Amino acid sequence: MDYGMIGKLQKAKRYAEERDRITFHAMKVTFQGTNNVHTVTMDEGTWHCSCDFFQTRGRCSHTMALEIILEGMLPETADESAT
Numbered sequence: 001m002d003y004g005m006i007g008k009l010q011k012a013k014r015y016a017e018e019r020d021r022i023t024f025h026a027m028k029v030t031f032q033g034t035n036n037v038h039t040v041t042m043d044e045g046t047w048h049c050s051c052d053f054f055q056t057r058g059r060c061s062h063t064m065a066l067e068i069i070l071e072g073m074l075p076e077t078a079d080e081s082a083t
Contacts, residue, residue: 022073032064038062045075 001009008045015021026043039050040062047054047063054060 019073024070024074029066031065033062040066042066042074 002065006057024042026040026041028041031038031040033051036051041048042063047059047066049060051060052061054063
């Protein structure tokens with residue numbers, strides 16, 4: 001590995017530890033649920049999930065799990081829905 005790449009790897013590790021540098025504005029993930037695969041999206045703090053529970057409640061285990069995983073990295077509106 002060349003010197004330039006070593007420096008980039010060290011910087012990447014530092015960035016990964018400094019999670020407050022990262023804010024998600026939009027994303028789309030596939031979530032393997034217990035019974036089915038679901039699509040979860042977040043756009044500017046608004047969650048959506050393809051599961052039936054989300055359709056009636058506006059929150060579900062899939063979106064809540066992602067809120068926990070991404071704690072401190074989401075826009076305020078998405079963070080606030082976790083509390």
